Amino acid sequence: METVPPAVDLVLGASACCLACVFTNPLEVVKTRLQLQGELQARGTYPRLYRGFVASVVAVVRADGLCGLQKGLAAGLLYQGLMNGVRFYCYSLACQAGLSQQPGGTVVAGAVAGALGAFVGSPAYLVKTQLQAQTVAAMAVGHQHHHQSLLGALETIWRQQGLAGLWRGVGGAVPRVMVGSAAQLATFASAKAWVQERQWLPEDSWLVALAGGMISSIAVVAVMTPFDVVSTRLYNQPVDGAGRGKLYGGLADCLVKIWRQEGPLALYKGLGPVYLRLGPHTILSMLFWDELRKWAWRGQHQGS
Numbered sequence: 001m002e003t004v005p006p007a008v009d010l011v012l013g014a015s016a017c018c019l020a021c022v023f024t025n026p027l028e029v030v031k032t033r034l035q036l037q038g039e040l041q042a043r044g045t046y047p048r049l050y051r052g053f054v055a056s057v058v059a060v061v062r063a064d065g066l067c068g069l070q071k072g073l074a075a076g077l078l079y080q081g082l083m084n085g086v087r088f089y090c091y092s093l094a095c096q097a098g099l100s101q102q103p104g105g106t107v108v109a110g111a112v113a114g115a116l117g118a119f120v121g122s123p124a125y126l127v128k129t130q131l132q133a134q135t136v137a138a139m140a141v142g143h144q145h146h147h148q149s150l151l152g153a154l155e156t157i158w159r160q161q162g163l164a165g166l167w168r169g170v171g172g173a174v175p176r177v178m179v180g181s182a183a184q185l186a187t188f189a190s191a192k193a194w195v196q197e198r199q200w201l202p203e204d205s206w207l208v209a210l211a212g213g214m215i216s217s218i219a220v221v222a223v224m225t226p227f228d229v230v231s232t233r234l235y236n237q238p239v240d241g242a243g244r245g246k247l248y249g250g251l252a253d254c255l256v257k258i259w260r261q262e263g264p265l266a267l268y269k270g271l272g273p274v275y276l277r278l279g280p281h282t283i284l285s286m287l288f289w290d291e292l293r294k295w296a297w298r299g300q301h302q303g304s
Helices: 006-036 052-064 066-070 073-096 105-133 150-166 170-198 206-236 251-262 264-268 271-303
Strands: none
Touching: 006 052, 006 066, 006 073, 006 105, 006 206, 006 271, 052 066, 052 271, 073 105, 073 150, 073 170, 105 150, 105 170, 105 206, 170 206, 170 251, 206 251, 206 264, 206 271, 251 264
């Protein structure tokens, strides 16, 4: 893989993931609604307002208009820029230090970089989740926070819950991104190298990165979905006067309550739409990042 300075990786990683976010944000809206539907209720005891991907897209458009599919886009872009800028920067530093050459090094580097990125981007993800859950009363699932905008939401949370309130739910976000980042970065590098070794495609073709991203996306969805469901629940739950969640006490409590009250399969709620969101986002992010790195590497060497 072409080597570029970590600062360049920061800019390229953030840019690539923000670009991917524009295309995949509608899938994120649908995924959020599906994961909040039937919260802490046994299967079959609640009305299913959102059924599958296509029907859910139609339901969102009918309730919120076509623009409803891009709810929370500004918060999503802020999150992708912050989280992935930090993630790719730290991963690049780890690779330069030689960690990726050690057994299991890419997994460790990806997990640590993902954890740091998730912590930095947590306030943006908090607001994104709450904005995407908001809709008309007849189609509402989960708690409704009634924010008007990204800045308005940040101001409201700051005023009512203080600085700590902006990081509420981070306990679910960090393991979510840790496992997803480790799976994504480790499997993408391995899958890309495997495709190149088979010589099915021209070595410098963007199709190599595309194939690597497609393989990587399967691993990401498999390990990340349960944490994604938990993270959505923790971020969207209502809070009391002290800023404590009214439904869940944290990651473990949320996992146990979902398992007991909704069943183990609830941890994979909306798996199809989750893949349709995480899959394309992983593929596009890794493809854009890889192509931008090639472009930056060539620019460096042409100028030297």
